[in-house]
Amino acid sequence: MRRYFRLFFYFFRFSLMERLEYRLDFFLNIARSIGWIFVAIIGFTVIFQNTPVLAGWNKYQALTLYGVFLCINELWYMLFFLNLTRVPYNIQSGQFDYILLLPISTQFLVSLRQVLVFTFPNAVLSLFVIGHYSSLAVEHIPISTYIMTAFLVLNGLIILYSIMFIAVTTSFWIIRLKAFWEFYGLITEGARYPVDIFKDPLHFIFVFIIPLALIFTFPAQLLVRGLSPFLVLTSFIVGIGIFVLAHKFFYFGIRHYNSASS
Amino acid sequence: MAYRLNFWLWRVRMVMQLLVTYFLWWAIFSNRKELFGYSQSMILTYVLLSSVVRTVVLGTTTMEIGGLINQGNLSNYLIRPVNFIRYYVARDTADKALNFIHSIVEVAILFFILRPPIFIQTSLPIIGLAIVVALLGAILYFYFSLILGFLGFWTPDIWGPRFLSFVVMEFFAGGLFPLDILPKPLFLVSQSLPFFYFIYFPLKVYLGQLSGSVIAQGLIVELFWVFGLWFIARVVWQKGLRVYTAEGK
Numbered sequence: 001m002r003r004y005f006r007l008f009f010y011f012f013r014f015s016l017m018e019r020l021e022y023r024l025d026f027f028l029n030i031a032r033s034i035g036w037i038f039v040a041i042i043g044f045t046v047i048f049q050n051t052p053v054l055a056g057w058n059k060y061q062a063l064t065l066y067g068v069f070l071c072i073n074e075l076w077y078m079l080f081f082l083n084l085t086r087v088p089y090n091i092q093s094g095q096f097d098y099i100l101l102l103p104i105s106t107q108f109l110v111s112l113r114q115v116l117v118f119t120f121p122n123a124v125l126s127l128f129v130i131g132h133y134s135s136l137a138v139e140h141i142p143i144s145t146y147i148m149t150a151f152l153v154l155n156g157l158i159i160l161y162s163i164m165f166i167a168v169t170t171s172f173w174i175i176r177l178k179a180f181w182e183f184y185g186l187i188t189e190g191a192r193y194p195v196d197i198f199k200d201p202l203h204f205i206f207v208f209i210i211p212l213a214l215i216f217t218f219p220a221q222l223l224v225r226g227l228s229p230f231l232v233l234t235s236f237i238v239g240i241g242i243f244v245l246a247h248k249f250f251y252f253g254i255r256h257y258n259s260a261s262s
Numbered sequence: 263m264a265y266r267l268n269f270w271l272w273r274v275r276m277v278m279q280l281l282v283t284y285f286l287w288w289a290i291f292s293n294r295k296e297l298f299g300y301s302q303s304m305i306l307t308y309v310l311l312s313s314v315v316r317t318v319v320l321g322t323t324t325m326e327i328g329g330l331i332n333q334g335n336l337s338n339y340l341i342r343p344v345n346f347i348r349y350y351v352a353r354d355t356a357d358k359a360l361n362f363i364h365s366i367v368e369v370a371i372l373f374f375i376l377r378p379p380i381f382i383q384t385s386l387p388i389i390g391l392a393i394v395v396a397l398l399g400a401i402l403y404f405y406f407s408l409i410l411g412f413l414g415f416w417t418p419d420i421w422g423p424r425f426l427s428f429v430v431m432e433f434f435a436g437g438l439f440p441l442d443i444l445p446k447p448l449f450l451v452s453q454s455l456p457f458f459y460f461i462y463f464p465l466k467v468y469l470g471q472l473s474g475s476v477i478a479q480g481l482i483v484e485l486f487w488v489f490g491l492w493f494i495a496r497v498v499w500q501k502g503l504r505v506y507t508a509e510g511k
Binding site for chain 1: 267268271272274275278279281282285286288289290297298417418419421422423425426428429430432433438439443444448
């Protein structure tokens with residue numbers, strides 16, 4: 001395990017060195033993130049101007065949820081986006097051979113090889129959004145609730161990663177899977193808002209097909225509105241279950257890999 | 263159409279985006295007849311049509327230009343007997359036409375499934391005017407995106423400025439909601455930006471909520487922006503070619 005942490009540290013360092021070549025991009029991306037936060041705050045302010053409560057969520061609760069969305073989204077981009085985008089290309093070009101040859105977990109390598117470091121400040125920024133708006137929504141939040149929320153955020157990130165990892169594993173069979181980010185956009189489109197505001201069929205889709213509620217809504221709900229222990233437990237069980245499924249599916253996919261070019 | 267799965271994923275995403283905005287406004291309008299000076303039918307019409315206008319105005323292939331310049335692949339285009347900008351005009355036109363057909367079909371399907379109360383404009387001159395201002399908006403965005411791509415002549419950091427522009431544009435183009443529901447100072451800022459003419463202005467014209475003089479004034483300012491950005495794009499292109507070294511080739 002320590003070896004993997006050390007490796008991840010090296011990956012992080014190399015990625016940082018690489019990205020610092022594009023300093024303007026680095027700072028503009030932080031500006032972009034701050035811009036999105038302002039857009040969201042103005043948007044929510046406009047929406048809640050004449051509607052104090054939307055499907056049971058007030059403005060501060062909704063903005064806490066937006067903070068959770070931002071946090072998971074930025075962590076996803078930082079850790080996995082670039083890596084998983086490259087999997088179809090590596091399979092198609094035959095470069096996957098070199099990854100398989102390395103004496104290390106293939107799933108670890110294809111998932112965390114490159115870190116998109118410029119989203120790190122954005123992830124930190126999202127913590128401020130969560131902290132600020134949750135304190136406005138609820139007068140006193142115990143530390144234990146914050147800790148449990150952090151675990152649920154992590155669990156949400158794992159569920160999201162697992163869904164995307166299952167999607168990317170299909171590239172062992174489907175070639176030309178290039179619009180990976182379209183799929184990500186598709187499944188996270190409604191994530192900024194509480195799932196309760198959507199009517200069926202969208203509500204059904206966001207609860208049972210794409211578990212947006214588990215990934216984004218539950219952590220925020222626990223923090224500012226309370227969540228039953230049953231739903232907390234369900235969330236963790238789904239997290240572990242889907243991660244195991246994604247892992248097994250990937251190694252099943254590897255068995256069907258027949259080097260493309262070599 | 264070589265990447266069919268990717269194309270359909272993109273279109274399904276667009277439908278999802280539309281559904282999310284639609285249901286959000288539906289929830290906001292539950293138990294209300296009017297809000298922000300808009301009836302429910304007006305706002306739902308705005309939301310549905312904004313997805314059509316968005317694909318026509320904001321759909322572009324020019325985003326790849328910065329990368330072409332950075333990787334030296336622009337040379338492949340410069341040696342062809344075709345004007346580079348006109349080549350992208352043709353590509354964008356074809357792309358927009360395809361997007362338009364898809365988005366019309368998608369909105370029509372959603373209309374028949376959801377049966378929303380929508381506003382149908384019956385005045386042909388107003389519909390014509392709305393189409394003209396939307397087309398001018400598409401030209402305006404084309405030059406705007408072109409200029410962002412040409413930044414690649416001077417810097418490898420091409421995505422930062424573009425992503426930042428997405429934020430400003432998403433907000434001030436009126437794709438999320440009509441701009442006149444914003445606080446007055448923000449609305450005044452939006453009026454002074456070219457993004458105002460991308461989605462909000464054509465839809466306001468279509469909804470018949472603007473007087474003749476306001477439309478005329480808006481049209482003049484929009485034309486001013488089109489010529490302004492056209493001129494800047496030409497100057498930047500010519501200056502950029504002088505510093506282009508086909509780096510990477």
